[in-house]
Amino acid sequence: MSVTTETQNYLNYINGKWSESESSEQLKSTSPANPSELLGHVQASTKQDLEKAVEAAKAGQKKWKKQSGAERGNLLFKVADILEKNLDEVAETMTREMGKTLPEAKGETARGVAILRYYAGEGMRKDGDVIPSTDRSALMFSKRVPLGVVGVITPWNFPVAIPLWKMAPALIYGNAVILKPATEAAVTAAKVIECFDQAGLPEGVINFVTGKGSVIGQGLAEHKDVTAVTFTGSNATGNHIGQTVAARGGKYQLEMGGKNPLIVADDCDLDLAVDAAISGGLKSTGQKCTCSSRVIVQEGVYDQFKQKLLEKVSEINVGDGLEEQTWMGPCATKEQYETVQKYIEIGQKEGAELVYGGRLVQSDSKGYYIEPAVFDQVTSSMTIAQEEIFGPVLALMKVETIEEAIELANDVDFGLSASIFSKNINHILSFIDDIEAGLVRINSETAGVELQAPFGGMKASSSYSREQGEAAKEFFTTMKTVFLKG
Ligand SMILES: NC(=O)C1=CN([C@@H]2O[C@H](COP(=O)(O)OP(=O)(O)OC[C@H]3O[C@@H](n4cnc5c(N)ncnc54)[C@H](OP(=O)(O)O)[C@@H]3O)[C@@H](O)[C@H]2O)C=CC1
Numbered sequence: 001m002s003v004t005t006e007t008q009n010y011l012n013y014i015n016g017k018w019s020e021s022e023s024s025e026q027l028k029s030t031s032p033a034n035p036s037e038l039l040g041h042v043q044a045s046t047k048q049d050l051e052k053a054v055e056a057a058k059a060g061q062k063k064w065k066k067q068s069g070a071e072r073g074n075l076l077f078k079v080a081d082i083l084e085k086n087l088d089e090v091a092e093t094m095t096r097e098m099g100k101t102l103p104e105a106k107g108e109t110a111r112g113v114a115i116l117r118y119y120a121g122e123g124m125r126k127d128g129d130v131i132p133s134t135d136r137s138a139l140m141f142s143k144r145v146p147l148g149v150v151g152v153i154t155p156w157n158f159p160v161a162i163p164l165w166k167m168a169p170a171l172i173y174g175n176a177v178i179l180k181p182a183t184e185a186a187v188t189a190a191k192v193i194e195c196f197d198q199a200g201l202p203e204g205v206i207n208f209v210t211g212k213g214s215v216i217g218q219g220l221a222e223h224k225d226v227t228a229v230t231f232t233g234s235n236a237t238g239n240h241i242g243q244t245v246a247a248r249g250g251k252y253q254l255e256m257g258g259k260n261p262l263i264v265a266d267d268c269d270l271d272l273a274v275d276a277a278i279s280g281g282l283k284s285t286g287q288k289c290t291c292s293s294r295v296i297v298q299e300g301v302y303d304q305f306k307q308k309l310l311e312k313v314s315e316i317n318v319g320d321g322l323e324e325q326t327w328m329g330p331c332a333t334k335e336q337y338e339t340v341q342k343y344i345e346i347g348q349k350e351g352a353e354l355v356y357g358g359r360l361v362q363s364d365s366k367g368y369y370i371e372p373a374v375f376d377q378v379t380s381s382m383t384i385a386q387e388e389i390f391g392p393v394l395a396l397m398k399v400e401t402i403e404e405a406i407e408l409a410n411d412v413d414f415g416l417s418a419s420i421f422s423k424n425i426n427h428i429l430s431f432i433d434d435i436e437a438g439l440v441r442i443n444s445e446t447a448g449v450e451l452q453a454p455f456g457g458m459k460a461s462s463s464y465s466r467e468q469g470e471a472a473k474e475f476f477t478t479m480k481t482v483f484l485k486g
């Protein structure tokens with residue numbers, strides 16, 4: 001594997017072979033830090049290319065499901081070793097392609113290695129239960145079985161971790177996979193697929209088809225032989241995919257946006273809360289579905305918290321993610337860059353006070369750089385308090401009581417992650433019970449998903465299924481109940 005910035009033509013991976021699209025057309029992937037830098041071209045695939053991938057996956061899955069979990073797991077261990085060996089190169093590709101700082105990209109790639117090893121081990125764990133029948137001469141047991149072909153549609157913000165936390169469980173439980181990555185992170189995804197190719201998975205078990213979401217993503221959602229589709233991305237796209245898959249009786253899982261609250265109680269360690277607001281809200285340029293975007297502070301410590309926050313935010317260095325001194329990279333795409341600017345304008349128009357940043361950071365490379373923005377005097381009815389911005393924008397909101405804080409925290413359509421900073425056990429227990437979020441974090445930032453624990457949201461953030469950890473089994477398998485008499 002060699003990461004170069006020369007113009008490379010990255011191919012699809014179908015039935016164990018790298019191949020060009022029938023369209024002979026490509027989509028280009030460029031660097032958000034330097035939009036004139038071409039990372040490479042990926043295939044602008046057609047429905048015909050996708051059809052080939054589905055046929056290959058169906059044939060491959062028939063053999064793959066007959067292998068033992070241990071045999072499948074041994075291959076995933078090999079993929080993990082190869083990815084680990086190529087970690088620096090994959091991480092550098094990620095930083096160049098979507099802007100995440102190199103330390104974050106290395107951390108994410110290492111997380112991908114750990115995900116592969118976690119699910120490789122799943123191949124040796126039980127896949128059912130013996131249940132006593134009322135007929136004493138019978139044996140009754142449940143047995144988990146694969147779904148068949150699984151479509152995987154992923155976004156650009158975690159171009160290694162998200163595809164792997166979907167593909168690894170799909171594969172270990174005996175499914176075949178077709179990955180359609182976000183175009184803006186497709187070169188990074190190709191580097192991950194290269195690791196599967198080098199590990200020698202059987203033909204057709206893993207397939208990689210790049211192309212427009214409206215063509216290839218849509219094609220996966222529509223295809224009757226794609227038993228299940230797992231998606232992470234925007235609500236608009238996710239809900240469209242869910243409706244499309246449901247209409248044909250398929251299985252789907254959607255992980256979508258968030259508007260995650262961080263509650264700061266007047267009894268907490270303010271410095272820790274400030275660090276969490278900055279790390280949880282602004283790392284990855286605010287482009288995590290688990291990022292904090294609303295900071296809800298009890299009035300007794302509001303001014304002190306704001307002052308500490310502004311002092312720390314003003315120290316943030318915005319720049320190229322490859323440079324060591326950079327803390328926050330560019331927005332991942334031109335569209336995202338423009339979206340963030342739009343929301344900053346809306347926030348000011350609606351009466352919120354921009355107390356720090358939000359200005360474009362000029363660079364010779366014309367990168368999509370923007371200062372972190374902090375708004376004060378934000379009320380819950382404002383657009384920037386309700387809609388996911390997916391950028392480095394923090395909205396400060398003031399409350400009197402913790403009860404009011406929790407009510408405000410729940411006053412959005414989303415319900416992904418939520419944090420409270422407090423030492424008061426009653427505040428903590430009320431928060432755990434009453435917050436509407438799939439991830440509930442105490443004295444810790446809203447971001448920071450651990451691979452061995454269930455991950456997913458409530459309300460508009462999710463289709464209510466859970467990913468990661470043992471929870472992934474629920475989506476990527478179905479169940480047989482066997483009744484056996486001699
Ligand atoms: N919850 C999360 O983790 C994430 C949330 N987001 C949200 O999504 C917004 C836009 O980011 P983006 O990556 O463009 O998210 P999208 O939802 O637009 O894209 C996510 C994936 O879906 C594909 N896709 C797009 N249109 C369709 C379709 N009609 N049918 C099937 N698949 C489709 C995309 O392909 P392609 O890219 O080729 O169009 C991509 O692979 C962000 O501003 C943020 O709000 C984004 C990323 C992650």
Ligand SMILES: CCCCCC(=O)O
Nearest residue numbers: 288289290447448449
């Ligand atoms: C798609 C969301 C990824 C969340 C990663 C994290 O919070 O660690």
